[in-house]
Amino acid sequence: MKVRTSPPAKLNLFLEIPAKREDGFHEIDTVMTAIDLCDELSVESIEEPVVELSAHWLPSLETIASELAIDPQSAEAKQLLAIPEDGRNLVVAALQAFRKRFQIESGFRVELGKRIPAGAGMGGASSDAAHAISCAAQIHQFSSDHDGLHEIAASIGSDVPFFLPLPPVSQIASASTNGETTRRPRACHASGRGEILQPVDMRTDLFFVVGYPPASLATKDVYGRLRVPAEPISSKGFLASLRANSLEDLTSLMINRLSEPALEIRPELSELLESLWKSGLQPCQLTGSGSACFGIARDAEFAQTALKQLRANQSVPALWRATRSVAAAATIEIDPS
Ligand SMILES: C[C@](O)(CO)[C@H](O)COP(=O)(O)OP(=O)(O)OC[C@H]1O[C@@H](n2ccc(N)nc2=O)[C@H](O)[C@@H]1O
Ligand SMILES: Nc1ncnc2c1ncn2[C@@H]1O[C@H](COP(=O)(O)OP(=O)(O)OP(=O)(O)O)[C@@H](O)[C@H]1O
DSSP states (O other): OEEEEOOEEEEEEEEEEEEEOTTSOEEEEEEEEEEEEEOEEEEEEESSSSEEEEEEESSOHHHHHHHTTOOTTSHHHHHHSOOOOSTTSHHHHHHHHHHHHTTOOSEEEEEEEEOSOSSSSSOHHHHHHHHHHHHHHHHTTOOTTOHHHHHHHHHHOTTGGGGSOOOOGGGSTTOOOSSOOOSSOSEEEEETTTTEEEEEOOSSOOEEEEEEOSOOOOHHHHHHHOOOOSSOOOSHHHHHHHHTTOHHHHHHHOEETTHHHHHHHOTTHHHHHHHHHHTTOOSEEEOTTSSOEEEEESSHHHHHHHHHHHHHOTTSOOEEEEEEEEOSSOOOEEOOO
16 A cells, blocks of 8 residues: 655744653744744555665755755765665654554555655654654554554654644643644644644734745754753743734744754855845744744745745755645645556
């Protein structure tokens, strides 16, 4: 059996880090939405007890390198655009964990088409891993509610559970019971290490322009430079504005506590942020641990206008994408071939 899905990227609209934990990770207080910038994943069951992955850029490595204004044969491109095909790829790690957990003898053959840049703070690898788990569950006829799926996801990475369907309401920590709860929301509040998820009722779509510069950032390095705030800001006010769809309030309430350490490592990100701001996309900020930055547009048309302007400005090369909020969890199609 072969199935297909399109793992989406995510943006952190709000990210505060209230504390460092004993286990070396940090407590986070974040609001994330998935966006319609998606990879393409196909997963097929095979008899051999292995996980085989082949990965490539969409539409091609050359096109992506040209947008980033780098030579596709250069060492820089090799470092920035490398996609591991072995156990370092979170898809392989997730499917191996799935086979081990459920004692599955057969293996998987996976094809991965990448559009989401890595080391971008857009959760691309995490989304691929979560969607691979959902595909494996579908192939082996596990319910998408199976407890084990969230456990496998959390063991692969802090951002991975966000991209699975949420557990039924009774299992969601302090879930709202007023009908706004859904298992495939466009936005979630995440706490703990990132695995305690609560859906957020976003009244309308949000529109964005996202920019990824020719520079990646390692999540570990960015957290490593963070100074935990003495007085963390709660996401409560931000969540209230998001529910009320009050874009003006969002401007003053948006925050990413990882911006400061990310900008210390990559000061050139300030130019990317400035160009987003100048094109009228406000508020704008870094997503996750960077290096991608985004700005909010008032509607889809404004996002397209800003996109054209940003692409015309050759002095700040980046993968610029106009995008909108979508559900994070997989919709899986059965491949008839
Ligand atoms: C920045 C965010 O993207 C915000 O959503 C996430 O917190 C990062 O999640 P992620 O990339 O899935 O991170 P992981 O792969 O679990 O961890 C990578 C490294 O980031 C740091 N890390 C990550 C998550 C967290 N809550 N606290 C941390 O301190 C740890 O040093 C860890 O070794
Ligand atoms: N499926 C995958 N696609 C691309 N890169 C992957 C994948 N799995 C593992 N990697 C490796 O993981 C590294 C970080 O990729 P990832 O997309 O997780 O970073 P990120 O954009 O910072 O996401 P996050 O916000 O989850 O930290 C890459 O440099 C790459 O070598």
